[in-house]
Amino acid sequence: MKTLIRNMSPRGDAAGEDLSGHPSDIPLAVHDLTVAYHRKPVIWDVDLDIPEGKLVGIVGPNGAGKSTLMKACLDLIPKTSGEVAIYGKSYRSQRRMVGYVPQRESVDWDFPVSALDVVAMGTYRQLGWLRPVGRRQKEQAMDALEQVGIGHLAKRQIRQLSGGQQQRVFLARALAQDAKVYFMDEPFAAVDAATEEAIVKLLRTLNERGKTCLVVHHDLATVSSYFDWLVLLNMRVVASGPTKEVFTAANLEKTYGGHLSLIDDALRALRNVVE
Amino acid sequence: MWWNRTFVPLLLALLTLPCAASDGGFGWVDVVLLRTHNTWVVVLSTAVLGVASGAVGSFLLLRKRSLMGDALSHATLPGIGIAFAVMTAAGGDAKSLPGLLLGATVSGVLGLLVMLGIGRTTRLRDDVAMGLVLSVFFGLGVAVLGMVQRLPDAAGLESFIYGKPASIVLDDFRWIVALAVIVTVVSILLFKEFKLLCFDDGFASSQGWPVLALDILLLGMVTAVTVIGLQAVGLILIIAFLITPPAAARFWTDHLPTMAFLSALIGGVSGWLGASISALTPDLPAGGVIVVVAAAVFLVSMFCAPARGVLGRWLRHARLRHKIGRQHLLRGAYEILEADQSRPGAPDNHAFPRAELQGKRTWTPHELGRILRREARRGHIEDLPGSRLRLTEEGFGEAARITRNHRLWEMYLVTHADIAPSHVDRDADMVEHVLEAELVQRLEAALRKQGAWVPQPRSPHRI
Incomplete structure (x- = not known):
């Protein structure tokens, strides 16, 4: 019964087990994480330590397991093996510290709610069971909407927002949670230039406030200007570290051109033999 | 709540x-x-x-x-x-x-x-x-x-x-x-x-x-x-009984509490009416009657609900289509007058052959006839003998205004959105029909800041 109650608690304030060996000042520590869908591994033996206060880009080709990594960290899909620690403890006991921005396509935008309603969902956890959204939560939600620059659209039904505005609503919802670590799944996917600018500005603001942001990203051209820490992922972690050190041609080739480079190597070897 | x-x-x-x-x-x-x-x-x-x-x-x-x-x-x-x-x-x-x-x-x-x-x-x-x-x-x-x-x-x-x-x-x-x-x-x-x-x-x-x-x-x-x-x-x-009431309620509102309340109301009323009708006519099985009543509410909602109903959407669509047709007609007429080489300077209003307007766009003679009749009713254009047309004083003013909006928007796209002049006509077309007065003022301000301001701009592409 006790476990049941703990599982049911939306606040996640029941004390979780202390994961051994993970320092409590590291926002995200991933150890030996493997996730498999139907016996086919999607990410394999991932080890990561993300230092506090960084803007972290998670980059890799399609199917590299970027979203899977994020979902496994947030207990949204089962882990095949390995463990994840948020500030030294399991995710279940640290939910309060984590804000999640899912992919925009993951929900039906023809849902009968307004932008403000969606953002207010970020405050549901602190409200707990049964208590309805009150004035304080609405103010909090409004404040979050202002921060992403669409306060004037609060009353709009979410279908009537553009793609970029919908993305900003999702970001505002995570802001309303007032977390310490943010997990953002492709916030830059298919947004207009104004939204991209607004998101970058928001990331910088969060960074100045000492928050850690993990962002799944796919535009290599902007990686070095947006992020100061980079994780290159292709089933395994190819490299993780400060962007300046990690963002190199050799690492990118390892991440994106695994097969290609293998063929290149083979051809080169063949040529050596022939000559 | x-x-x-x-x-x-x-x-x-x-x-x-x-x-x-x-x-x-x-x-x-x-x-x-x-x-x-x-x-x-x-x-x-x-x-x-x-x-x-x-x-x-x-x-x-x-x-x-x-x-x-x-x-x-x-x-x-x-x-x-x-x-x-x-x-x-x-x-x-x-x-x-x-x-x-x-x-x-x-x-x-x-x-x-x-x-x-x-x-x-x-x-x-x-x-x-x-x-x-x-x-x-x-x-x-x-x-x-x-x-x-x-x-x-x-x-x-x-x-x-x-x-x-x-x-x-x-x-x-x-x-x-x-x-x-x-x-x-x-x-x-x-x-x-x-x-x-x-x-x-x-x-x-x-x-x-x-x-x-x-x-x-x-x-x-x-x-x-x-x-x-x-x-x-x-x-x-x-x-x-579980699906029809909420589906009907969804047509009326975008607000979840309202939808749930309406849905409960529709469910309650159809249950009430259906059971009553069935009680009055012994041969009618209640289950069927209740569902039919709920379905009737659903049908009414589907067609008549102003926000998401079929009729409302169709009407809005038809209105927009009419508006676009009208604006194309007036702009076409204005451009014909403008292109008239025999009268240099600012275009003035005079009669022109209907065939010229026909050649302006890809509309069938039937379509053009319909739009013309609508515009004639509004007092914007006159059908003259010998297949000639002439804009009325009011129609001429309206045509000048529409053409101006169109060109302002085109210029805005060329200068601000970096769209090639050869493509700009089509893109401008999509937006200009919904330009509100306030947006036109903002367009003018933007172009004025660019130093690209003219009272009646020339078209950035060949007409």
């Missing part, structure tokens, strides 16, 4: 109405107003059922689990048969409603668990799991009913399949009202939780809400509504 305040008194009013009713003749008014003793139990329990199913149905619809509700209701049948057999064997009242309903609930929940189990442990899709549970459990139920048919007192069991509200007695009524009130109150209390579950279960789960438990609770409420609806509408038609 405002609808709690509206909803609860409404429910109370529903419940107290029959107390005020007096014995009288047996007429239409008496039935609808619950004045006859025999029918008020039936009519009222159906109405209360409608309210509960409308409320919980909103969440079922938004969770996109409508068909799961259907499978669930079919899965109750074997439980009814088995409960009947068990109660006969135990020597009690074999048709005691709570007993039968308990059986229905157990087998409904079992069907639900099988459905969730198939979905979670195999790679089969949800629709397969639902189809399997629906048909297998229903088949099993038909078989069990066939077997218990030989037991004494079994007549009437099959009325659970199609419903037979006349069989509802006062004792049943208490059960129905109690469960309906519980379901309605739970959906009000957990409104926020269900809203989050239906909108974004991934986010809900990341926040620590027990998504699976909430899903089971929601489907449990659907089971409760199904079970108390067995007598009134039957297990085949109950799904219509």
